Amino acid sequence: MKVLCVCGMGFGTSIILKMNAEKALAKLDVPAEVTTSDVSTARGSAQGADLILTSAELADKLEGVAAPVEVITNFMDAAEIESALAKHLT
Amino acid sequence: MALNLSTVLPDSAVVLGARPSDWREAVRVAGEALVRSGCTTEPYTRAMVQAVEDLGPYIVIAPGIAIAHARPSEAVVRSGLSWVRLAVPVNFGHTHNDPVHLVIGLAARNPQDHLKVMSAVAGALADKKQAAALAAASKGEQIRAILAASAG
Numbered sequence: 003m004k005v006l007c008v009c010g011m012g013f014g015t016s017i018i019l020k021m022n023a024e025k026a027l028a029k030l031d032v033p034a035e036v037t038t039s040d041v042s043t044a045r046g047s048a049q050g051a052d053l054i055l056t057s058a059e060l061a062d063k064l065e066g067v068a069a070p071v072e073v074i075t076n077f078m079d080a081a082e083i084e085s086a087l088a089k090h091l092t
Numbered sequence: 093m094a095l096n097l098s099t100v101l102p103d104s105a106v107v108l109g110a111r112p113s114d115w116r117e118a119v120r121v122a123g124e125a126l127v128r129s130g131c132t133t134e135p136y137t138r139a140m141v142q143a144v145e146d147l148g149p150y151i152v153i154a155p156g157i158a159i160a161h162a163r164p165s166e167a168v169v170r171s172g173l174s175w176v177r178l179a180v181p182v183n184f185g186h187t188h189n190d191p192v193h194l195v196i197g198l199a200a201r202n203p204q205d206h207l208k209v210m211s212a213v214a215g216a217l218a219d220k221k222q223a224a225a226l227a228a229a230s231k232g233e234q235i236r237a238i239l240a241a242s243a244g
Contacts, residue, residue, distance in 0.1 A: 009150060010143060010151070011161065011162070012203060013161075013164075013203035013206060014151075014206070015150065015153050015159050017206060017211075017214075018153060018210060019153075021210070021211055022218070041147065057150045057153070058188070059147065059148035060147065075188045076153070076154045076155060076188070077153040077214075078217055078218045
């Protein structure tokens with residue numbers, strides 16, 4: 003599964019989201035590749051992603067991208083991230 | 093590679109009991125702490141405020157916690173963190189995670205520079221006991237000790 007974490011700058015906040023997404027994926031026992039990007043390159047990076055995780059403010063800017071978008075309110079909340087991921091497991 | 097927290101987060105970059113009047117001032121306090129510790133120059137502080145003006149308060153990534161930062165640029169002398177705990181929380185206009193009581197300033201020379209440090213910060217904040225200890229810390233060295241323990 004390919005997961006793209008999108009934040010404003012592509013580092014900083016998306017690294018936190020990426021780390022917690024990787025932990026959640028390991029817990030769900032799903033092999034996955036998690037990458038990060040900033041909001042301006044997300045459209046391109048979204049090609050080939052199965053799922054995009056981002057924050058509410060930035061989700062609006064991702065309208066119409068190639069992959070489904072899940073909004074994460076609390077980047078530190080493992081349960082929230084797990085349930086967002088679980089919705090998209092095949 | 094050991095995490096050298098005393099370089100990344102020296103006492104000069106730790107502010108406890110700050111009282112900014114609004115979110116812009118809160119971000120500026122985090123930026124000034126980075127300048128004080130020698131990590132950045134003043135343009136970076138302006139860029140940190142501008143980032144929120146341009147993209148909204150996405151930096152408030154969890155209830156009460158904001159990670160203030162801007163793109164790597166020449167205004168970053170070396171990578172590092174600042175730690176600003178607010179005596180009075182401020183609103184950043186985030187729909188879910190306001191008000192903010194902790195602003196962590198982040199400066200990186202390049203996007204990779206922060207991985208270890210951010211993992212330690214993220215790990216410590218995600219653990220309830222460590223997060224409570226961080227909120228109660230009264231000295232820079234206590235904060236560094238908690239982050240070092242989280243880095244493992």
